[in-house]
Amino acid sequence: MSIKVAIVGSGPAGYYTADALLKKFDDIEVDVIDRLPTPYGLIRFGVAPDHQNTKKIMNAFEKTAMKDNVAYYGNVELSKDVSLEELRALYDAVVLSTGAGNDRMAPIEGIEKKGVYGSATFVNWYNAHPDQRNLDPDLDTESAVVIGNGNVALDVARVLVRSDEEIAETDIPDHVAEKIRKSPLKNVYIVGRRGPLEAKFTNAEFRELGHLENCVTVAEADQIVGDPSDLEDEREARIKEKSFELLRQYAENKPGEKDKTIHLKFFSSPVEILGDDTVEGIKLEKTEVKDGKAVGTGEFFEIPCGLVVAAIGYRSLPIDGAPFEEKSHTIPNEDGRVEKGLYVAGWIKRGPSGVISTNRPDGVAVAEHVAKEISDGGKDGGKGLEALLKEKGVRFVSFEDWKKIEKAEFDAAADPAPRKKFVTVEDMLAVLEQ
Ligand code: NAP
Numbered sequence: 001m002s003i004k005v006a007i008v009g010s011g012p013a014g015y016y017t018a019d020a021l022l023k024k025f026d027d028i029e030v031d032v033i034d035r036l037p038t039p040y041g042l043i044r045f046g047v048a049p050d051h052q053n054t055k056k057i058m059n060a061f062e063k064t065a066m067k068d069n070v071a072y073y074g075n076v077e078l079s080k081d082v083s084l085e086e087l088r089a090l091y092d093a094v095v096l097s098t099g100a101g102n103d104r105m106a107p108i109e110g111i112e113k114k115g116v117y118g119s120a121t122f123v124n125w126y127n128a129h130p131d132q133r134n135l136d137p138d139l140d141t142e143s144a145v146v147i148g149n150g151n152v153a154l155d156v157a158r159v160l161v162r163s164d165e166e167i168a169e170t171d172i173p174d175h176v177a178e179k180i181r182k183s184p185l186k187n188v189y190i191v192g193r194r195g196p197l198e199a200k201f202t203n204a205e206f207r208e209l210g211h212l213e214n215c216v217t218v219a220e221a222d223q224i225v226g227d228p229s230d231l232e233d234e235r236e237a238r239i240k241e242k243s244f245e246l247l248r249q250y251a252e253n254k255p256g257e258k259d260k261t262i263h264l265k266f267f268s269s270p271v272e273i274l275g276d277d278t279v280e281g282i283k284l285e286k287t288e289v290k291d292g293k294a295v296g297t298g299e300f301f302e303i304p305c306g307l308v309v310a311a312i313g314y315r316s317l318p319i320d321g322a323p324f325e326e327k328s329h330t331i332p333n334e335d336g337r338v339e340k341g342l343y344v345a346g347w348i349k350r351g352p353s354g355v356i357s358t359n360r361p362d363g364v365a366v367a368e369h370v371a372k373e374i375s376d377g378g379k380d381g382g383k384g385l386e387a388l389l390k391e392k393g394v395r396f397v398s399f400e401d402w403k404k405i406e407k408a409e410f411d412a413a414a415d416p417a418p419r420k421k422f423v424t425v426e427d428m429l430a431v432l433e434q
Pocket of ligand 1: 107150155200313314352
């Protein structure tokens with residue numbers, strides 16, 4: 001009897017786990033379930049729209065998805081269309097790889113004001129996530145502030161300053177592209193509460209800030225403090241030295257050399273969002289880094305702006321029927337094992353960090369646990385799930401269906417855009433009615 005495994009969440013962690021399971025077992029059926037008709041989670045809705053090369057990992061996941069013993073059930077929401085309890089009754093093992101798709105908001109006074117967004121919300125908006133199709137942020141401002149010094153902060157800043165030609169090469173949906181094109185934005189401030197030595201962004205992404213058609217990136221020479229060679233890890237030290245080289249180049253640039261300017265502001269901790277109901281600026285405190293921590297100096301300054309994006313990390317939400325660790329926003333587990341028959345992979349397992357391939361070992365760990373613990377098989381699996389969904393009137397989207405939706409996206413794209421994404425689930429499902 002083949003072993004039946006359900007994986008909830010079709011992002012990188014989901015498909016790496018499917019792949020690892022296929023490699024481990026000869027006789028297995030793997031069903032990947034996703035809330036949306038579209039597979040690949042973060043690859044579609046998180047990876048920046050101007051990073052189409054990164055999105056090519058979809059091709060590898062597609063190979064896994066198209067194997068005979070792998071099925072896709074899109075448009076099926078856990079806890080709404082099917083419960084975890086029901087899945088556990090239908091499958092020998094259930095893997096939760098639902099990611100961390102929610103905002104982590106900074107504990108700053110006034111954070112709830114209009115014009116302030118968490119990065120999950122904002123990134124989903126420009127990546128055509130159906131949940132954020134009506135977000136409609138006001139970009140009618142000359143200045144925006146992005147809080148955070150991670151790769152997501154750089155993504156957000158870059159997307160905001162892209163030129164018309166650069167946008168045309170992305171899959172940013174038309175309504176978003178139109179807003180960015182019309183925006184009078186001149187200045188984007190990327191503010192980090194610690195210094196360049198502690199910044200989390202990676203060099204490839206940092207280097208990109210120096211190659212923007214319409215925008216110059218400017219650093220402040222007196223903020224290039226700290227010595228990368230002090231870092232204990234030699235590899236880390238070499239990487240940081242490259243980042244400092246870039247910083248020194250950015251410090252040579254002048255604001256206004258191009259139409260738009262990205263200002264790198266380190267040692268700046270956000271304190272308060274200014275304005276009545278709507279953001280008019282942000283108050284920050286200058287900091288020093290002591291023992292690796294940002295410590296306020298008591299000196300404050302303000303940046304007037306009409307948009308703030310807090311790119312300070314993501315957050316997972318609890319899942320009915322699974323334990324949850326409130327502090328880390330993860331499901332408590334031992335290297336991916338929650339208990340016999342229930343496993344986790346990706347950001348819901350270990351928090352929102354790492355690159356796409358960081359999820360691969362998570363999948364391998366799950367496959368090891370399943371191999372050790374599950375041998376009997378014999379549950380209904382996909383057949384049972386389909387019967388249940390039919391009974392509940394849920395219109396699930398198979399992988400074949402998804403390929404039809406995707407073809408419609410390719411067909412609708414205007415050269416040189418790679419695809420024209422559907423923005424609503426209704427529009428995606430309408431393709432399947434034709
Ligand atoms: P991240 O790398 O963890 O960066 C979060 C940033 O927010 C840090 O600079 C952090 O500063 C800051 N922060 C946290 N709390 C704050 C607060 N209360 N006030 C001010 N600043 C605060 O997270 P991310 O940028 O969301 O990225 C998530 C993961 O996805 C990362 O592993 C990232 O590398 C990855 N990613 C990769 C790519 C790529 O490879 N191109 C693109 C996007 C994302 P402290 O360091 O001081 O805490």
